Amino acid sequence: MSTSKEARGASHAPQEGGPVLSVKNLGVEFWVGDRWAAAAKHVSYDLMPGKVLAIVGESGSGKSTSSMAIMGLLPKNARVTGSARLAGRELVGAPIEQLRKVRGEGISAIFQEPMTALNPVYTIGFQISETLLTHRSKMTRKLAKERAIELLRLVEMPDPTKAYNSYPHQLSGGQRQRAMIAQSIALDPRVLVADEPTTALDVTVQAEILDLLRNLHQKLDSAIILITHDMGVVADMADDVMVMKDGAVVEHATAAKIFTEPEHPYTKALMGAVPHLGLGEAGHEIAVDRNEETAALYLKDVSIDYPKRGRVPAFRAVECASLAIMPGEVTGLVGESGSGKTTIARAVVGLVPTAEGMLRVAGQDMVGVDAKELRAVRRKIGIVFQDPGSSLNPRWPVGESIGEPLELAGRGRKDISKRVEDLLDLVELPRDFRNRYPHELSGGQRQRIGIARALALDPTVLVADEPTSALDVSVQARVLELLQQIQKEKQFATLFVTHDLAVVDLLADRIAVMQHGKIVEQGSKEQILRNPQNDYTKRLISAVPVPDPVEQKQRRAARAALLGRTAS
Template sequence: MSTSKDASVVSHAPKPGEPVLSVSNLGVEFWVGDRWAAAAKHVTYDLMPGKVLAIVGESGSGKSTSSMAIMGLLPKNARVTGSAKLSGRELINAPIESLRKVRGEGISAIFQEPMTALNPVYTIGFQIAETVLTHRSNMTRKLAKARAIELLGLVEMPDPEKAYNSYPHQLSGGQRQRAMIAQSIALDPRVLVADEPTTALDVTVQAEILDLLRNLHQKLDSAIILITHDMGVVADMADDVMVMKDGAVVEHATATDLFAAPSHPYTQALMASVPHLGLGEATSDVHGIREDSTAALHLENVSIEYPKRGRVPAFLAVSEASLSIQPGEVMGLVGESGSGKTTIARAVVGLVAPKEGTLRVAGQDMIGVDAKQLRAVRRKIGIVFQDPGSSLNPRWPVGESIGEPLELAGRDRKEISKRVEDLLDLVELPRDFRNRYPHELSGGQRQRIGIARALALDPVVLVADEPTSALDVSVQARVLELLQNIQKEKQFATLFVTHDLAVVDLLADRIAVMQHGKIVEQGSKEQILRNPQNDYTKRLIAAVPVPDPAEQRERRLARAALLGRTAS
């Protein structure tokens, strides 16, 4: 089904050879306190019809800010200079009514987190239909509903009519992202701005969304601005790559040239920081999952059930899971959201009780453990959380957060003060950082504080739950290297929970793969990543994008063959 466009509100289509979007000397500043602070400066590029331009860089590089400036989506304390022409039509400082007519039809956005971008009190179908009705004067509600269902089918949503009547919270993360993509393409835009569209998704869902974007891009001939810090996604999708640092463009090249020979030192450092599946050192499976009194952490046939709550029935989250981790060993626990890996981590630290099986942490049986025993064993467990910002008390200096486990353990003030300094040394932060507050630190620095706090009591077992997923690639590399060095020095056992197989390849000795609450395969990382036996493990590995366009093309073809379909 097609809909006619109101030509009076949309700029003309570009002539052959002309860019659909031409950005020249774009600058963005924010009024901070008593001065203007530059967030982007002298950004210049041309986006050709049907092409994908990836804009990459770390947090604060200006990649999202410069793109949102084009659409007029910055806060009131921002000012924008320069030019951005959509098929010859100037967007910078254009009247708001003019921009509203262009948004959605000339240029549209796909945001990082669909749960916050979609309105939770309206159904998916209503939100998509509303987009069409707002921009199409000749559209009836019946036609808008038909168009919304058509769009949900176009983005390969399972059961589009059911999804039309669903609320955002009733859909999975991947389905919500599909719904937001359907809304963004409702008016057949000539430019799509995709701002970290797959960062919050599991690797297999990410691969599906990238396939979807690639297919839609070809069907609609839309140009795409892809904002990301994932170089594997860049290799998978981009025709051209623009690298930004501190608000400025430091390199602009074709994807093939940039990956083959990055010229700017910052780009080279960025590329060197990217974990690459297949580059981890080989290990042998020396411990297996046998019963062993020396194991720091041992699970045998553990099942974990969440009890019935109100109308919500009881749910078996983990079924007959067995694994064992020795001192000095890193076990990577991988799987998609809902696979049960975080539930196992929660059981290890005593936050949920196993329904059956054997679970021992540092020699303590966790089945039927009383409060006193639980307090004692928790002193032997360290936890590093996914989001260091929300896991640190914003009202405390970070030195107090690091010292809190020691205070609860009854250590005296002098001992705590000395230990906090030693821990800051261990995580390679200046000692005077103890007086800073979390908001005064970067994401990587906050995660280092989180690691220092987790190691305060010299744990026997460290549980790391997605500790680097929220970090930029270069910061992630530094935190992982730090964690590796500390782990080798202190020889604690580590349960590393993640969905990033490239990180696991770098860090882990052994890997356990979870699906639907079961451990479906485990062994040395050499066995799991280089010679997987389980079909789910094979699909998981095939879905990981690698930072090499040629290799990624081959992997995409292999993944399509594995799934029994044709690669685009």
């Protein structure tokens, strides 16, 4: 594969020593109703060849909008002002034919969710080949296929030939992301725009994709714009960091300076809100006999099967899992997608039956439980879901959503009204929020409503399934702090299901690690995170990026040694 600067074409070469992309006073506005609303304003930066610029900020900060504007990938109700020059060529206001030539060849994008970015009705190979054939008039289909397989090999795809002939749904999330990266680098672009490229991935897959991007970046000498809210990823990859808030750049400096000496109050607040693996306080493990009589939640040798559905054969999702959570204790259940952790959570609340073993929740045996007993025990279980937006009825005021469990439990209207107000106080929201609808609230406010509803009946056990993964980092920090505060006050047992080990370090007393349906290791937080014994646990912990460039470089080297590789 040609990676030389000459191979890119003289028209794409920046002036010697100059930036490959120069953005000056870029502004983006959207026509909303009867007016123009600013989404980004006065954005300026220079991206040097071979460098990684991370653009960070919370939802709505303008980081993705300003980057997509450069490529002309905004909807028709948008207008862009200012200048964006790629190797001296102006992109703002350029004709669509010129932008189509630039996309892929001069600047290319890696999107957050490959399943939606890749066409589901075409094979991976066809889609990569089409990119090559569209931009390379002299390339034959045979040469395009050879090049596509070479690209899949370059992105370290397992069995590139098989992947070439596969459809997107036949690949795992990490493999789909590799395929999209292969397509994005097919034309040797000078600039890669990576928009949250690892957000939807498990932590170990994320680490592999970041290693891949770093290696490709060095091989191709491409500059990268990395759009993310994950400061651990920033510490792992970035040379420079640009912080955005409400559409404006509030700080721009080297990564080292942003992490050690942030100047703007917003940057300081953002850095302070980031959970950092290894800095969590000691847990409060309750030292008692962990048996079915004393535990609020008790599993002994539990196995869970999913029955055959259509062409999908029956399979065992959880096998011989044992776990005990005491009243007032928080246990983090961690593992990658498909490990079985959510299946255990579903069994705890009675949504899937257990095939073998013992499962007791708040003193009730859940094996073979009848409908009447299940209704009774569910009054002792609170559930906080991952996506607060989809878990609340959009047609109901949030006060009705909070009060629904109380109504189903037979409480009177006056009692319900008072309890709803008390719960809003508990989650630190104004009482008049009871009359608002979910779409009128922010993500963090909706999640507080979800917590209030889960606590309506004073549960003995709270099941929290990825309750903060959909939230911005500062909102996540406030919700976690609130959850900690309420848990200490109410002393319910908590099963906290997550893939984020930094959050577990902040919140949990004990941790159980799942892999392929089995709990492979469990113990106190200090034991699991500081002195893991299982090889999988070690790999899981080593893959977590931390928001400190110096420490992250050391962790990357340690992980490479653990995997028997050379650190990049």
